[in-house]
Amino acid sequence: MRFQRLVAQIRKEILSVLRDPRTRAVLIGPPLLQLFVFAFAATLEVENVSLAVLDLDGGKWSHELVQRVRATRMAGDVLVVESHDALAEAVDARRVLAAMAFQPDFSRRIEAGLPADVQIVLDGRRGNSAQIALGYLQSIVAELNADLAVLRGGRPPRTIAIDVRHWFNPNLEYLWFTVPSLVGILSMFSALIITALSIARERELGTFEQLLVSPASPLEIIAGKCIPAVVIGTVLGSVMLAAGIFLYRIPFTGSVLLLYAALVVFILSVVGVGLMISSISRTQQQAILGAFSAGVPLVLLSGFATPVENMPPVLQALAQADPLKHFLVIVQGSFLKALPPDVVLETLVPILLIAAVTLTAALFFVRGRLE
Amino acid sequence: MTSRRRFNAARLLAIVRKESFQIVRDPSNLLIAFVLPVVLLFLFAFAVSLDIDEVAVGVVVENQGAASAELGAAFAATRYFDTRFARDRRELEPLVVAGELRGLVVIPQDFDAALERGTPARLQVLTDGAAPNTAGFVANYARGVAEAWWSSQRAEAGVDEERGPSVRVEPRFWYNPELSSRAFIVPGAIAIVMTMIGTMLTALVVAREWERGTMEAIIASPIGIGEFLVGKLAPYFVLGLGATLACALTAEHVLGVPMRGSVFALLALGSAFLVPALGLGLLISAATKNQFVASQLALFSGFLPALLLSGFLFEIESMPLPLQWLTHVVAARYFVESLQTLFLTGDVWSEFARSIAALVAIGGVLFALAARNTRKRLE
Numbered sequence: 238m239r240f241q242r243l244v245a246q247i248r249k250e251i252l253s254v255l256r257d258p259r260t261r262a263v264l265i266g267p268p269l270l271q272l273f274v275f276a277f278a279a280t281l282e283v284e285n286v287s288l289a290v291l292d293l294d295g296g297k298w299s300h301e302l303v304q305r306v307r308a309t310r311m312a313g314d315v316l317v318v319e320s321h322d323a324l325a326e327a328v329d330a331r332r333v334l335a336a337m338a339f340q341p342d343f344s345r346r347i348e349a350g351l352p353a354d355v356q357i358v359l360d361g362r363r364g365n366s367a368q369i370a371l372g373y374l375q376s377i378v379a380e381l382n383a384d385l386a387v388l389r390g391g392r393p394p395r396t397i398a399i400d401v402r403h404w405f406n407p408n409l410e411y412l413w414f415t416v417p418s419l420v421g422i423l424s425m426f427s428a429l430i431i432t433a434l435s436i437a438r439e440r441e442l443g444t445f446e447q448l449l450v451s452p453a454s455p456l457e458i459i460a461g462k463c464i465p466a467v468v469i470g471t472v473l474g475s476v477m478l479a480a481g482i483f484l485y486r487i488p489f490t491g492s493v494l495l496l497y498a499a500l501v502v503f504i505l506s507v508v509g510v511g512l513m514i515s516s517i518s519r520t521q522q523q524a525i526l527g528a529f530s531a532g533v534p535l536v537l538l539s540g541f542a543t544p545v546e547n548m549p550p551v552l553q554a555l556a557q558a559d560p561l562k563h564f565l566v567i568v569q570g571s572f573l574k575a576l577p578p579d580v581v582l583e584t585l586v587p588i589l590l591i592a593a594v595t596l597t598a599a600l601f602f603v604r605g606r607l608e
Numbered sequence: 609m610t611s612r613r614r615f616n617a618a619r620l621l622a623i624v625r626k627e628s629f630q631i632v633r634d635p636s637n638l639l640i641a642f643v644l645p646v647v648l649l650f651l652f653a654f655a656v657s658l659d660i661d662e663v664a665v666g667v668v669v670e671n672q673g674a675a676s677a678e679l680g681a682a683f684a685a686t687r688y689f690d691t692r693f694a695r696d697r698r699e700l701e702p703l704v705v706a707g708e709l710r711g712l713v714v715i716p717q718d719f720d721a722a723l724e725r726g727t728p729a730r731l732q733v734l735t736d737g738a739a740p741n742t743a744g745f746v747a748n749y750a751r752g753v754a755e756a757w758w759s760s761q762r763a764e765a766g767v768d769e770e771r772g773p774s775v776r777v778e779p780r781f782w783y784n785p786e787l788s789s790r791a792f793i794v795p796g797a798i799a800i801v802m803t804m805i806g807t808m809l810t811a812l813v814v815a816r817e818w819e820r821g822t823m824e825a826i827i828a829s830p831i832g833i834g835e836f837l838v839g840k841l842a843p844y845f846v847l848g849l850g851a852t853l854a855c856a857l858t859a860e861h862v863l864g865v866p867m868r869g870s871v872f873a874l875l876a877l878g879s880a881f882l883v884p885a886l887g888l889g890l891l892i893s894a895a896t897k898n899q900f901v902a903s904q905l906a907l908f909s910g911f912l913p914a915l916l917l918s919g920f921l922f923e924i925e926s927m928p929l930p931l932q933w934l935t936h937v938v939a940a941r942y943f944v945e946s947l948q949t950l951f952l953t954g955d956v957w958s959e960f961a962r963s964i965a966a967l968v969a970i971g972g973v974l975f976a977l978a979a980r981n982t983r984k985r986l987e
Binding site (some may be wrong): 263284285367407566570576 | 636652655657658659662690704705706707728729730732733734735739743744748758774775776777779782787804816896899900904912916919922925928931934945953959
């Protein structure tokens with residue numbers, strides 16, 4: 238491997254990515270958009286949802302319960318409907334997430350000391366939110382029951398006290414989760430697309446033959462295509478890292494040095510995948526769609542959207558081969574958990590293994606193309 | 609030049625033919641249109657699940673009492689948690705840091721004693737807040753398990769809660785009584801997959817014409833802008849509808865999601881959605897001329913909003929207000945909602961009509977912008 242030739246290669250690759258002003262803009266703009274727009278969307282909390290109330294009772298206690306529900310963070314607009322049909326229509330047309338229906342004798346039964354039912358209809362199409370909303374409504378009803386018991390001169394029913402404490406992120410700020418994760422996801426996508434395009438572009442434009450007749454060895458060509466992606470991916474990752482620390486003030490408690498080491502190994506493992514895609518693609522279009530077809534499953538299996546434990550065993554096993562899954566443990570841990578160095582290194586082992594496999598495979602793939 | 613403005617069936621047919629050949633000739637296109645959607649659909653169906661099941665949680669039982677042991681057993685018995693027991697919390701804390709456990713339930717030293725004294729017995733739930741969604745689930749389910757155990761204890765002890773609770777909650781989940789998350793995620797995923805085909809593929813195809821210079825050849829031909837756009841997109845429209853049908857069939861027959869609406873409504877919604885999806889792809893390719901830039905823009909203006917801002921995974925009403933406004937121009941939002949209704953509820957035309965109107969309106973604006981952009985370059 239000749240150092241000078243390698244440097245020339247790297248320069249050429251970086252230039253071919255950064256030469257076009259629109260390409261530059263696309264490398265910088267979308268991550269910022271991601272940071273300022275999409276980072277706020279990823280929450281599974283349920284707040285401000287619309288509810289419907291069908292109050293055939295119109296008495297004191299139905300009113301009391303509705304007031305208590307209105308007072309919570311969960312409730313947004315409350316739509317008052319007059320009939321069961323109107324209630325069904327509001328749920329059918331997705332105007333409300335949940336609806337409460339009181340029978341005409343609701344308050345009378347409570348006054349008489351009889352059990353009174355409140356019917357709660359929830360939209361199963363939004364099953365996750367519906368379940369969380371039901372949890373809120375049930376705890377409001379439980380409080381009302383406790384108050385009713387006191388009112389009747391009884392003691393409130395004895396309960397056990399449950400203290401919940403969230404470590405590392407006491408208020409469960411979602412941004413503390415999404416922004417660190419974006420360090421991994423963004424650098425992965427940019428590295429993947431840059432490498433996937435590298436060889437495919439040369440083939441589409443016909444410059445691949447020139448590369449073949451140049452004195453560069455296959456290893457040099459591959460290194461020349463890897464390093465720019467690692468550089469650009471690391472820079473993008475650093476931007477997100479800085480934004481997380483300085484802009485969103487997310488506590489960073491781990492080791493920056495170890496995180497960077499992990500980031501570089503992680504990007505290398507992705508670069509191997511990108512090069513394989515590139516070597517089997519005949520056009521840039523195929524390369525981009527190939528990169529995408531690899532990137533989306535990598536994100537889905539990483540546990541970013543939903544936890545890996547919820548997946549069927551086969552996919553859980555597959556997730557172990559996803560470098561992003563392991564990198565997310567390191568980056569999230571480095572931000573919030575002061576992840577001890579031995580745990581970082583332990584988590585780095587699978588990423589190293591994956592990188593070794595993908596890069597070796599890429600070497601074979603590309604060499605096959607070159608010869 | 610007047611003929612350039614008119615529609616000419618022969619010219620239109622010619623460009624449709626050319627485009628269709630181009631699609632069929634490159635097998636990777638068909639792969640993308642039919643194999644990839646189904647693969648993605650499977651991934652979404654199995655990898656994206658909000659059903660909490662077997663979450664790894666540690667249970668620390670600090671005393672030897674009978675009640676503590678029983679409560680611990682209640683945690684071991686539930687299918688929500690995969691429990692790991694210890695006597696000392698220091699044993700399990702490092703596992704939470706390493707992400708191997710999602711939380712700890714601590715039954716403290718004085719738990720049994722407090723129960724006997726009749727003072728409130730305390731139970732501690734510690735979660736891994738670094739993964740906030742899971743932390744929330746762990747807290748809620750742990751509370752549920754403990755409360756269920758407590759009320760069964762009281763029932764056994766014969767402590768009748770003064771005639772029982774006054775208000776009873778009777779919950780009913782419509783359309784999806786078992787609350788399987790697959791039932792609403794799969795219909796939503798169809799919208800995501802369609803965004804990918806409609807927007808990404810179109811953006812790349814037209815950008816390639818510019819990049820390769822074949823656009824000049826088209827400019828030199830007598831074709832008008834309208835003919836060009838319609839002819840260019842018609843094959844992709846057909847491809848998109850085909851993929852919608854393929855996805856819906858997979859969802860119903862392989863993934864077991866009930867399909868309660870009509871095929872006609874599916875095709876109507878699919879066609880309406882393809883208007884903005886193709887329009888966005890066209891606008892992107894007209895505004896850039898480069899496949900790399902086009903792919904990135906398609907990713908950030910089509911795919912990610914469809915994934916994050918459509919209500920597919922995250923509740924729109926819980927987002928910050930400016931983001932909620934933004935979702936009104938995300939075409940996938942209307943498609944996701946209507947597909948979920950179509951599959952789980954049936955044909956609700958009052959909702960579909962609203963969605964179709966919104967989709968066509970968004971699509972109209974995108975096409976107008978794309979046509980303006982393309983014309984500028986053509987003339």
